[in-house]
Amino acid sequence: MSIQILGIGSYVPEKILTNCDLEKMVDTSDEWIKTRTGIEQRRIASAEQATSDLAYEAAKKALKNANIQAKELDAIIVASISVDQVFPSTACILQEKLGAKHAFCFDLEAACSGLLYSLEVANSLLVGNPKYKKILVLGAEKLSSIVDWEDRNTCILFGDGAGALILGKCEDAAENCIIASDLGANGKYTDILQIPAGGSRMPASAVTVANKQHYLTMAGSDVFKLAVNAMVGSCKKVMKEAGITADDIKWLVPHQANYRILRAVASRLKIPEDEVYMNVNRFGNTSAASIGLCLDEIADGNLAEKGDYILLTAFGGGLTWGAMLIKW
Ligand code: UT7
Numbered sequence: 001m002s003i004q005i006l007g008i009g010s011y012v013p014e015k016i017l018t019n020c021d022l023e024k025m026v027d028t029s030d031e032w033i034k035t036r037t038g039i040e041q042r043r044i045a046s047a048e049q050a051t052s053d054l055a056y057e058a059a060k061k062a063l064k065n066a067n068i069q070a071k072e073l074d075a076i077i078v079a080s081i082s083v084d085q086v087f088p089s090t091a092c093i094l095q096e097k098l099g100a101k102h103a104f105c106f107d108l109e110a111a112c113s114g115l116l117y118s119l120e121v122a123n124s125l126l127v128g129n130p131k132y133k134k135i136l137v138l139g140a141e142k143l144s145s146i147v148d149w150e151d152r153n154t155c156i157l158f159g160d161g162a163g164a165l166i167l168g169k170c171e172d173a174a175e176n177c178i179i180a181s182d183l184g185a186n187g188k189y190t191d192i193l194q195i196p197a198g199g200s201r202m203p204a205s206a207v208t209v210a211n212k213q214h215y216l217t218m219a220g221s222d223v224f225k226l227a228v229n230a231m232v233g234s235c236k237k238v239m240k241e242a243g244i245t246a247d248d249i250k251w252l253v254p255h256q257a258n259y260r261i262l263r264a265v266a267s268r269l270k271i272p273e274d275e276v277y278m279n280v281n282r283f284g285n286t287s288a289a290s291i292g293l294c295l296d297e298i299a300d301g302n303l304a305e306k307g308d309y310i311l312l313t314a315f316g317g318g319l320t321w322g323a324m325l326i327k328w
Contacts (some may be wrong), residue, residue: 002173003126004166005326006134007066010296011057012043012161012283019156025131026152033156038259042159042284044144050084051162052093057141058162058292062136065299066166070100073166074132077122078107079114079288081216081317082146084196087129090140103136111193112255112316114288115139115163116183116324122167123178134168139288146195148215157258158216159284163292175327177311180241182234183322189226192219193317223311225316227261234266234323235313242325248309250328253299255314256280256290265313277303287316304328 002048018041019030045054055078063070077099078091091105110117115137122135133171147155167177197213198204208214231254239245252271259280259308266276277294286293291312298304306328313323 002170003123003167003176003178004170004173005177006068006168007062007064007166008292008296008299009058009061009063009164010064010162010293011054011061012293013045013049013054015044015046016109017044018230022156025119025149026155028152028156035155036258036260037285038278038280039157040281043161045160047143047169049142051080051082051140051142052090052097053085054142054160054162055090055094055164056097058138058140058164059094059136062164062166067135068166070098071102073100073103073134073136075115075122075125075135076100076103076105077118077135077137079110079118079137080107080141081109081111081114081287082142083107099138110320111318112257112285112287112290113183113314113318113320113322114316115291116181116312116314116322117320119165119167119178119182119324120183123176126169127132127176134166136164136166138162138164139290141287141289143216143287146214146216148212151215153220154216154218157285159286161283161286161289161293163289163296165292165295177326179325179327180238181322181324182237182241184230184234184320186319189319192222193319201211222259224258226319227257228264228268230319230321231265231313231315231323234321235265235269235311238311238323238325243310244325249275249311250304250308251275251277253277253291253294253298253310253312255283255316256283256294259314
């Protein structure tokens with residue numbers, strides 16, 4: 001008996017917002033965005049699409065690839081910072097859309113590390129409890145709904161999308177697909193990446209709206225330095241725990257924040273750049289969705305073979321971070 005990835009799916013909205021489009025909205029340039037972040041374009045959901053709608057499309061593809069019905073799911077976990085509503089959970093809204101009537105459902109908030117946190121929870125549920133057999137895990141974000149489109153420091157970075165993985169028990173595989181993991185958090189830095197208002201500390205009011213306190217704020221360069229150190233530390237721990245070196249890794253799949261961050265992490269881990277999976281140029285930073293978007297592209301493109309080691313790593317608000325070694 002082992003825990004395996006049964007299916008992967010992803011979805012990005014049709015609308016493309018290019019750097020040149022952004023030049024017309026804020027004081028920026030295609031050149032600045034490309035050299036500082038590697039981003040060329042991002043996808044933007046329509047006004048009618050909420051995060052659960054993006055999640056639904058990704059989940060449908062993952063179910064199809066896993067060749068299972070939604071009603072076989074025992075649980076749904078949605079990682080997101082751009083949930084449909086504060087409550088009920090986006091996972092419950094998604095359950096109804098999918099018809100996954102036997103699943104228990106909850107959202108998990110760990111910002112850009114949300115997919116790794118959710119995979120860890122799902123894996124632990126499957127390992128620890130014989131009654132759970134199949135769990136749908138998603139990172140899904142409509143970040144365009146929480147970005148201040150007048151703030152050039154942030155609006156150039158983010159995009160919308162969803163990635164889904166189904167973890168399940170298998171009789172015929174000897175080893176779990178999640179070989180090792182390391183998750184961390186540091187609440188000392190809650191203020192460098194946050195949405196200040198809309199919660200119990202600062203409920204929504206005309207004043208908070210006028211002050212734009214419902215939008216994402218970020219101290220970019222502080223986040224940058226902490227991100228590199230945290231991801232490198234976590235990856236090293238995971239490789240040590242698994243008894244492997246950088247040479248054994250087929251793909252490093254980092255949260256797609258900024259290609260400079262990704263390159264810095266790879267260089268400190270001595271992983272060649274062509275083994276770092278990057279699609280930040282096409283989708284920007286999609287927070288909890290980004291690793292799922294990468295894994296779905298790896299699956300669709302047959303870019304990994306059975307048994308390959310793939311090292312996932314992420315970093316985000318909280319602060320939160322983590323790394324996870326999976327065997328394809
Ligand atoms: O998902 C996880 C969380 N997020 C991240 O991991 C993001 C981490 N941070 C970053 O990716 C980078 O810090 C940024 C891309 C956000 C910024 O890059 P940077 O090299 O750290 O630039 P900076 O913040 O130090 O700003 C440099 C200059 C500033 O001008 P002055 O003060 O030097 O005159 C900014 O005002 O660039 C200016 N600037 C811009 N210029 C043109 C900031 N945003 C823009 C812009 N276009 N969009």
